[in-house]
Amino acid sequence: MTGKDIYKIWAPVGKRWVDWVRPVPFIGINGHITKQTFSNGALPIVDFVDDSYKDAAIIVDLPGVESVKAGIALAQMGYRPIPVYNGTMQQQGARATVDNHIVQEGLIWGAGELAKLEIADDALPVFLLDSNRMHRFKMEISLFDNSWDLYPQDIPSAEYMLEQGIHRIIIMGNAVSKDLKKILYKFQRKNIQVLWTNGYETPKKIKICRPFDLDKD
Secondary structure, X not given: OOHHHHHHHHOOOOOOOHHHOOOHHHOXXXXXXXXXXXXXXXXOOOOOOOHHHXXXXXXXXXXXXXXXXXXXXXXXXXXXXXXXXXXXOOOOOOOEOOOHHHHHHHHHHHHHHHOOOOOOOOOOEEEEEEHHHHOOOOOOOOOEXXXXXXXXXXXXXXXXXXXXXXXXXXXXXXXXXXXHHHHHHHHHHOOOEEEEXXXXXXXXXXXXXXXXXXXXX
């Protein structure tokens, strides 16, 4: 499959939320790239959500392909996975701060899994992030810095979320990243509740304090 074919599986025409699928990681995929098997195809258990979270969108913020795997696991539960990876690929043979190739390979593998599923038109979204995206430590000057941040325009606005019946955001990850705090602080001010889980525990409501470097409203 080409990158365009794989993109269409992740962002099927006319489906809700898919306008936020970022095309960047699909660029450069061609038919010569083979899908990889990650951890023998094992998916994480994501039983922290149930019918009581019908008004909640999920943001998965895990390292590399782990976020893709969590997205597929949630897709099997009826969620619409929305990859918002926005990191560029390093040239062949070059070293970079973030391994975006593993995410690219994960999306190829994930497309095969998604093709087996029928996801409802009104499915709740799960936005997929690579928690490695903000790695900016350069050990040497020749290291390619392909780190990236999540910006407000990369996900639906608080107003759009509310229009779609979303009143809670669940973050699944090891911590709440700096770029997410900037975005979700403003969601919080729009009366959207923010919850956090490590993927094993029941989501708990958290309060995001105003980031010190947040632009003035």
